[in-house]
Amino acid sequence: MIFEIIVRDKKTRARLGKLKTFHGEINTPVFMPVGTQGAVKTLSPEEVEKVGAEIILSNTYHLFLRPGHEIVRKGGGLHKFMGWEKPILTDSGGYQVFSLARLRRIDEDGIYFNSHIDGTRYFYTPELVMEIQKSLGSDIIMPLDICLGYGASYWETKEALEITLRWLKRSIDYKNNSNMDHQLLFGIVQGGFYKELRKEAVERMLNIDLPGLALGGISVGEPKDKMYEIIDYTVSLLPEEKPRYLMGVGAPEDLVVGVSMGIDMFDCVLPTRLARHGVFYTSKGRKNIKNAQYKEDFSPLEEDCDCYTCRKFTKAYIRHLFLQHETFSYRLLTIHNLRFLFRLMENIRKSIREGRLEEFKKEFLTEYLRDDRENRLEKEELWSKLLI
Amino acid sequence: MIFEIIVRDKKTRARLGKLKTFHGEINTPVFMPVGTQGAVKTLSPEEVEKVGAEIILSNTYHLFLRPGHEIVRKGGGLHKFMGWEKPILTDSGGYQVFSLARLRRIDEDGIYFNSHIDGTRYFYTPELVMEIQKSLGSDIIMPLDICLGYGASYWETKEALEITLRWLKRSIDYKNNSNMDHQLLFGIVQGGFYKELRKEAVERMLNIDLPGLALGGISVGEPKDKMYEIIDYTVSLLPEEKPRYLMGVGAPEDLVVGVSMGIDMFDCVLPTRLARHGVFYTSKGRKNIKNAQYKEDFSPLEEDCDCYTCRKFTKAYIRHLFLQHETFSYRLLTIHNLRFLFRLMENIRKSIREGRLEEFKKEFLTEYLRDDRENRLEKEELWSKLLI
Structure with a gap:
């Protein structure tokens, strides 16, 4: 069993658990510091471990652009490259393409975008994102998804969700045929701030064999009460036995509230950026x-x-x-x-x-x-x- | 005895020695990394110690401007303020006033200058420089001197030397009346690139009771052969028994050459700045x-x-x-x-x-x-x- 729940809180939906990954076990609820470029900004790996980190997050989008995943692969994978021996989760870059890249164009195949560094045109597909994360060798990997801002219309959100679900299937297919068994692919629940879409997303992902589920498209400009409302609602639909990862959220108050709503994993740039x-x-x-x-x-x-x-x-x-x-x-x-x-x-x-x-x-x-x-x-x- | 020579090289003027200071003993020849603002840039005190530093240099001019020596004093002195327990040498700021500050005006009493940070007008006297270094609590302190660039005329250099020598006496007087016995005041040999002035400087400092002598006004824009020539000449005049400190010089080649010429102490921003x-x-x-x-x-x-x-x-x-x-x-x-x-x-x-x-x-x-x-x-x- 990859995820084990040890204690269930009686008054809230909080759980105490253990998540097993290739590079070791994580005690949940867990906070993951962000090492965007393959380093938690300003810190050595020893310092990251010493403050209490059991797992860090690194960004597929950034490492794809610089130094390039091929170089990381030749350097022995991200763990060896950056000198970090504990688990690593890499995101898919969907959020970065949405927030950083320019001139995006999305079609059924993938996302065209211009690099925020030098404007180079790239084409991001679910398969490429899997290939990059295979090169990085991260323990938990995420499929390419479409991340929308707060205020996106119902139909826009629904279309994005449909594509995200099809891309999830393509990601799973790629992974199953690519010798990536030691990497855990989580699914990302999208659906914006429309409860019926979140519900639909969860229902259509329930019968897919995924070791964990993430809440995406949150903390994208909405007020905090809307954020908590959609988290609370979405978590209530999720299966008990899988770890739940709230992407990109992690102010101190969010951690306490999020855990009580049943979230097991958080990441956020706030502590390091602030x-x-x-x-x-x-x-x-x-x-x-x-x-x-x-x-x-x-x-x-x-x-x-x-x-x-x-x-x-x-x-x-x-x-x-x-x-x-x-x-x-x-x-x-x-x-x-x-x-x-x-x-x-x-x-x-x-x-x-x-x-x-x-x-x-x-x-x-x-x-x-x-x-x-x-x-x-x-x-x-x-x-x-x-x-x- | 504050300085002890353990081995004298037979073929060169190099010496192996030990210099005793209030915060511990230093093995010479020694290189001192520079912690301008009260920190060796980018490093923790533990890292500075781990690379092998036995003493660091910090800048009186910078600490006087920010945060102000009064704050360092209230914080328990520079050692405690910055978390460094080994010896510290502070320079006088003469070089910084010469290289960084604007609108300098020198008279018999001291140096008027505008801060390079915000243009505030200050008046630097030998006594103030001693008072600042008393507040900092550094182990080795330097008197205010006049530092000229390469190309200064003979008469300009001679006048600067005369003032520097008078300021040295005022510095000693201040120190002797200010409960600063645990701080070692070195003398600074000036005289530019005029051998007769260097000779005069040394001769007039020989009868002053100083625990060490520094070579100032070097590495101020001259070609390297001129630099080595004046170092070699000046060191040849210095008394054997006192430690010799070559201020602001410390490229790898300079360390090897300088030691063979009889230098015991070096400092340089080069390794950290590069x-x-x-x-x-x-x-x-x-x-x-x-x-x-x-x-x-x-x-x-x-x-x-x-x-x-x-x-x-x-x-x-x-x-x-x-x-x-x-x-x-x-x-x-x-x-x-x-x-x-x-x-x-x-x-x-x-x-x-x-x-x-x-x-x-x-x-x-x-x-x-x-x-x-x-x-x-x-x-x-x-x-x-x-x-x-």
């Missing part, structure tokens, strides 16, 4: 190291944090380095933000084990929200709904 | 990771190097990260370049101990020069002079 903008997570919400109040603050980013950054450096020092554009400060903030999320995931898993996730969720969200004046009202309204 | 431009050192000269020949090169930067980068990553991977502007690649190249220099220093010290520095120098320079087509002819001429 770090490079000076933002760091604390249990009382996001803060920015550029803030003048930290000029002579000789305490760590967060008092009880066990990360390298907090054990060794003060806000005043990190602020100084950040303002002087010293890249070491990006690393220090990245380490802290990732460690914050992994400690959060550890607490979430512990809470599920102890049957008190609902209490933990309330405590965490109340505390995390408290000082966040930026969008306090909007969030309070949302949280009050979620906490009921 | 790394951020993709340049890496090898025993066969400098190479650039951007070069297309490394696209599918799955070997380390240098085959027999013991650094983290070479033990773990290939040129193809580092090249990919570098071309994608991933800051981790700057770190990987910085680690290698510093380790290259520290291995070179280890070999130099070993050669002195074994009485074969002259042979080592010939071997190293011949090999290091071989593939360097860029300025091969110019260098060959120079080396042929040096090797005779």
Whole structure:
């Protein structure tokens, strides 16, 4: 059995599980840091492991463009190329083609697009995306899908879903004939923000033999209440026994809420990207190291944090380095933000084990929200709904 | 005794020594990596120690401007602020005022200048420079001096030397009355490229009680043969028993040549700065990771190097990260370049101990020069002079 559920929470849909992959076992619910170009930005593989990562995500689209999957293959596959021995999940690039590439044209065969780097024209097919991920050798792979923005019409969404489902079949066919047995191909549930389409997607995927199911087309510009609503609805349709991966979502509040809705896997660039903008997570919400109040603050980013950054450096020092554009400060903030999320995931898993996730969720969200004046009202309204 | 000479080379002026400072002992000849803003760019303190650094240099001018020495003092001094427990040398900022600041005006009291960051007007005096370095708490400190470019006239150079000598006395007076006994104040020998002025500088400093002497005003735009000539001449005048520090010089060839001329200490931004431009050192000269020949090169930067980068990553991977502007690649190249220099220093010290520095120098320079087509002819001429 690839996925094993160890504990089911009684009050929510949360589950504690173990997912077996070729490069090792993952404890779920799990957060996956993003290493877009074959490196989690600013960190060494050892540092990624040390903050608590059990699996990372890397981007098929980016590695296809640079350095090219052939080079990664010749280098012994992505694990060896980047010096990371634990599991890797690669996405399909569908989202990147949608968000980064220019002059897209989609037809039944695949997607034509111009590279966001140098404008070169490429043709992306479900088969090519499988071939790329075979070269990369990632443990969990994703099929090419069509990802639409928030606001796409019903018919546009339905057509995209139909193509996505046909592409899934082609991806499976390619995989079955390509000696890729050690790689786990997940299915991606699309359907936008139309519940009937999400339902149709799930129903038509139920009889396909897939080791896991992902929720795609989420966090594409919609308000957070719409996001939570469609996640909650879609997860309610999914089979119990398969791992559920919510693609591209992973703010601290999303992790807590998502797990309680039954999500097992998350990935998000937020902790690493925010770090490079000076933002760091604390249990009382996001803060920015550029803030003048930290000029002579000789305490760590967060008092009880066990990360390298907090054990060794003060806000005043990190602020100084950040303002002087010293890249070491990006690393220090990245380490802290990732460690914050992994400690959060550890607490979430512990809470599920102890049957008190609902209490933990309330405590965490109340505390995390408290000082966040930026969008306090909007969030309070949302949280009050979620906490009921 | 602060400085102890352990072995004197018989064929050259090289010496093997130990320099005692408040934060520990340094094995000379020593190379000091530069941590301008209170961090060796891209590296953690642990990484700096691991590549072999026994002492680092930090810049008084930069720390005075940002974050300000008062903040460093409140943070417990530079060692604590930046998390580095081994010795630190801080320069005086004289060179930075000369090379970075704008609208300089020098008078008997000090130097007026505009910050290179925001144009703020400052007034730098010998006393202020001592006060800053007291706040920083560095182990070896330097007095404010006047640093001129190559081509300065005799009279300009003589006047600068006179002021520098008077400022040295004021620096000593300040230090003696300021509870700074644990900090070692070196004298800076100026005099430009005029041998009689260098001679005068040394003679007038001989009767001053200083724990070490530095050669300043070198590597300021002169050709390399002029540089070596003035170093060689000046060192020949210096007392045997004091450590000699060649400021701002430290290309691999300079280290080997400088040691054989009797230099004990070097600092240079080259290994760290070059790394951020993709340049890496090898025993066969400098190479650039951007070069297309490394696209599918799955070997380390240098085959027999013991650094983290070479033990773990290939040129193809580092090249990919570098071309994608991933800051981790700057770190990987910085680690290698510093380790290259520290291995070179280890070999130099070993050669002195074994009485074969002259042979080592010939071997190293011949090999290091071989593939360097860029300025091969110019260098060959120079080396042929040096090797005779």
